[in-house]
Each structure stands twice: as structure tokens, then as C-alpha cells.
Amino acid sequence: MPVEIIEPGLGSSIQDLGRPGYYNVGIPPGGALDLASARIANLLVGNDEGAAVIESPYMGPKLRFTEDTLVAVTGATMEPRLNGETVPQWEAVPVTAGDELSFGFLEAGARIYIAVAGGFDVPEALGSRSTYPIGRFGGFQGRPLAAGDAVPVGSGSGTPGTSVPEHLRPSWTREVDVRVVLGLYDYRLAPAGLSAFLDESWTLTPVADRMGFRYTGPTLEWIEREQPFGAGSDPSNIVDAGYPVGSIQVPGGVEPIILHRDAVSGGGYAMVATVISADMDLVGQCSPGATTRFRAVSLDNALAARHEYRSRLQELRSALGA
Amino acid sequence: MPEHVVKSPLPGVFYRRPSPDDPVFVEEGAEVTAEQTIGLVEVMKQFAEVKAGAAGTLSSFAVENESTVGPGDDIATIETS
Numbered sequence: 093m094p095v096e097i098i099e100p101g102l103g104s105s106i107q108d109l110g111r112p113g114y115y116n117v118g119i120p121p122g123g124a125l126d127l128a129s130a131r132i133a134n135l136l137v138g139n140d141e142g143a144a145v146i147e148s149p150y151m152g153p154k155l156r157f158t159e160d161t162l163v164a165v166t167g168a169t170m171e172p173r174l175n176g177e178t179v180p181q182w183e184a185v186p187v188t189a190g191d192e193l194s195f196g197f198l199e200a201g202a203r204i205y206i207a208v209a210g211g212f213d214v215p216e217a218l219g220s221r222s223t224y225p226i227g228r229f230g231g232f233q234g235r236p237l238a239a240g241d242a243v244p245v246g247s248g249s250g251t252p253g254t255s256v257p258e259h260l261r262p263s264w265t266r267e268v269d270v271r272v273v274l275g276l277y278d279y280r281l282a283p284a285g286l287s288a289f290l291d292e293s294w295t296l297t298p299v300a301d302r303m304g305f306r307y308t309g310p311t312l313e314w315i316e317r318e319q320p321f322g323a324g325s326d327p328s329n330i331v332d333a334g335y336p337v338g339s340i341q342v343p344g345g346v347e348p349i350i351l352h353r354d355a356v357s358g359g360g361y362a363m364v365a366t367v368i369s370a371d372m373d374l375v376g377q378c379s380p381g382a383t384t385r386f387r388a389v390s391l392d393n394a395l396a397a398r399h400e401y402r403s404r405l406q407e408l409r410s411a412l413g414a
Numbered sequence: 415m416p417e418h419v420v421k422s423p424l425p426g427v428f429y430r431r432p433s434p435d436d437p438v439f440v441e442e443g444a445e446v447t448a449e450q451t452i453g454l455v456e457v458m459k460q461f462a463e464v465k466a467g468a469a470g471t472l473s474s475f476a477v478e479n480e481s482t483v484g485p486g487d488d489i490a491t492i493e494t495s
Contacts (some may be wrong), residue, residue, distance in 0.1 A: 102462060103458060150425060150426075197423070202425075298457040300458060
């Protein structure tokens with residue numbers, strides 16, 4: 093029995109953990125921008141962590157359930173309301189057929205994740221149920237959700253009232269430190285450009301979607317050179333190269349862009365740094381206006397942070413009896 | 415006089431005009447209907463319409479054109495009578 097979309101919010105889409113393995117042919121991994129919140133939403137309602145959920149940036153959708161089930165909302169702080177009555181986030185909430193789920197204003201973070209018991213049962217495309225709107229495949233008919241959609245749900249079972257302990261819930265702020273590993277092209281920045289990149293604060297612009305997050309701040313100075321054959325004429329251009337997910341390019345030396353999970357796989361802009369994998373969820377929970385500092389760490393530190401991220405997830409799984 | 419405060423549903427940039435060359439959706443002091451669009455909020459290259467939400471006189475805007483707004487921020491005040 094499907095869940096009906098009464099109002100879609102703004103660019104809500106079906107996502108799971110993504111489809112790694114096709115970036116070499118230009119298809120990005122996709123998947124929830126805040127993977128941990130998507131995993132937790134699923135665990136709360138008794139699903140596999142990789143079941144499909146709804147990701148809604150900045151504004152919640154309005155949904156109607158057509159059968160009795162369980163729903164959990166994680167990620168950004170945004171008051172869920174069941175038939176107008178406030179219900180908790182980070183908890184498996186029982187719903188009955190005909191119930192409507194709506195949301196208050198976004199209070200902190202950027203994206204909510206909505207899981208239902210059994211998961212959203214859309215067909216897999218290249219091994220994933222994630223929507224890739226640019227490629228028009230995956231998720232629900234290859235596009236963001238629209239009013240009137242009836243999204244199929246699998247069958248599942250979970251335990252009502254299952255909740256994430258308070259100390260394991262993330263807290264979102266408007267001032268974040270994002271850890272990066274410098275390279276591969278940081279040597280193209282003049283010393284003053286590199287120190288401005290790392291020392292100044294950056295403000296997230298409204299251009300902050302599944303493909304990229306664009307920031308305003310100082311102009312970065314590059315080292316002048318005679319551009320090599322195949323590279324564009326601006327000093328921020330390089331001969332085309334693959335773009336890692338999380339890499340930061342600075343076209344023209346202004347407005348750095350962090351590429352996120354729906355980004356293009358390559359191009360001709362120098363990547364001065366790459367966000368460490370453990371901080372990609374945090375980037376996904378930043379909304380326009382968020383003040384951001386890029387902090388350079390070593391590869392060893394990045395790996396230690398990844399280990400810590402995985403340990404925290406393991407702690408969550410234990411707390412939820414998964 | 416009873417008031418209705420219009421709030422931004424989204425984080426983004428607030429616009430009072432449908433496009434730079436067009437007149438504003440509504441002038442301060444004008445009568446509006448509940449369904450009337452009074453501005454736009456841009457985020458992710460998408461523009462969400464901000465509706466008045468109540469009928470009355472739009473007495474004042476709380477934010478400048480093209481300023482950054484957060485979700486729940488006051489946009490305008492409507493005097494309902």
C-alpha cells in the first residue's frame with residue numbers, strides 16, 4: 093500500500109545509500125547526503141540500513157498513509173506533525189491508514205529523512221533506489237517527488253517507540269568546521285590564496301543542492317602560469333581530470349564549490365582540497381547562510397575520523413538493538 | 415488591529431519581484447488576498463512563492479529585497495480586519 097504525496101516540499105526525493113561503482117562512466121554515487129541519518133531512520137522502523145527513504149531539503153513534504161505502519165524522521169530538526177499534532181523525531185512513530193504527516197519550519201540542519209517500515213519500494217536502477225534527477229533514472233520515475241504521487245512501500249515490521257538516545261543524536265549549528273585534505277591542485281594557489289582558503293570564513297549561498305554547495309568569501313589568488321595545452325585560459329583551469337566526491341573547486345578564484353553525491357565526475361577546474369568522508373554528512377546538513385571554515389587535516393587524521401564515524405554508527409546500531 | 419505575520423518557509427534569498435525588470439508583487443499599504451503571492455524565496459536555483467496567508471492590508475515588509483532569510487523569519491505584516 094503506497095504513501096501518497098499531498099505536497100512534495102522542495103526537491104524531495106527517494107534516496108538510499110547510493111550506487112557506488114559507476115563514477116568512471118560519469119554516474120555519481122548519489123544516495124542520501126547525510127548517510128548516517130538515513131541509516132538511523134531505517135534502523136528505527138526495523139528496516140535494513142540501505143532501504144529507500146525520502147530526503148527533503150529545507151522544507152518538509154505532506155504525506156498520507158494508506159495503511160497502518162511505522163514512520164521515523166531523522167536528520168535536520170523540523171517538527172513532524174501527525175494530523176496536526178506534534179510527534180517526536182528520532183523515534184519510530186506508529187501511524188494508521190488515513191493519517192497525514194506534515195512538518196513545521198526547518199529549525200536546524202538542512203535535510204530530513206523519512207523512513208517507513210518496509211522501505212519505499214521503487215525499482216532498483218544500477219543496484220540502487222536513489223533518484224538521480226539529472227540522469228532521469230532511479231527513485232520514483234527518475235525525478236523528485238510531486239503532488240499526487242503514490243509511492244509504493246514494502247512490508248516490514250518494527251517496534252513502535254524505538255528511539256535514538258539523546259546523547260547519540262546529532263546537533264546542527266550554523267557555524268561549522270569542515271575538515272579537508274589538501275590537494276590535488278592546492279599547489280596552483282598562491283600562498284596568500286591558500287592561507288585565505290584555510291583562514292577565512294565562508295558563507296554557504298542558496299546554491300546548495302545535491303550536486304554542489306557554493307560558498308562566498310574572499311577571492312583566492314592563483315599562481316600565474318602559461319596554461320598547458322587542453323586547459324582553459326583562467327588560472328583556476330586545469331587539463332580535465334576526475335573530480336572526487338567532496339572535492340572543492342574554485343572557478344575563477346571566487347566561490348568555492350564542494351561537489352556532493354550527485355556531482356559530475358570530472359572537468360577542468362583545479363580541486364584545491366577534498367572534504368574528508370566523515371564530514372560529508374555535516375556538509376549535507378548545512379543550509380544557506382551557514383558559516384564554514386575549511387580545516388586542513390592529514391590523510392592519517394582523515395582515516396582516523398572515518399574510523400570514529402564508523403564506531404559512532406556501531407554504537408547507534410547497538411543502542412537500537414540492530 | 416489584528417495582524418498576520420508572513421514567515422519565510424525556507425532559507426534562501428528573498429525577492430519582491432518576479433524578475434529584475436518586473437514591478438514588485440505588492441507595494442506596502444496594498445490590499446492582499448490570502449492566496450496572493452507577495453514574494454519569492456530562492457534556494458537550490460528554485461523559487462518558492464511566499465503567499466500572504468491572510469487577507470488584509472500589507473502594512474510593511476520586515477526584510478529588504480534580495481536579503482538572506484532563514485526559515486521562520488518574518489517577511490511581512492498584514493493587518494487583517
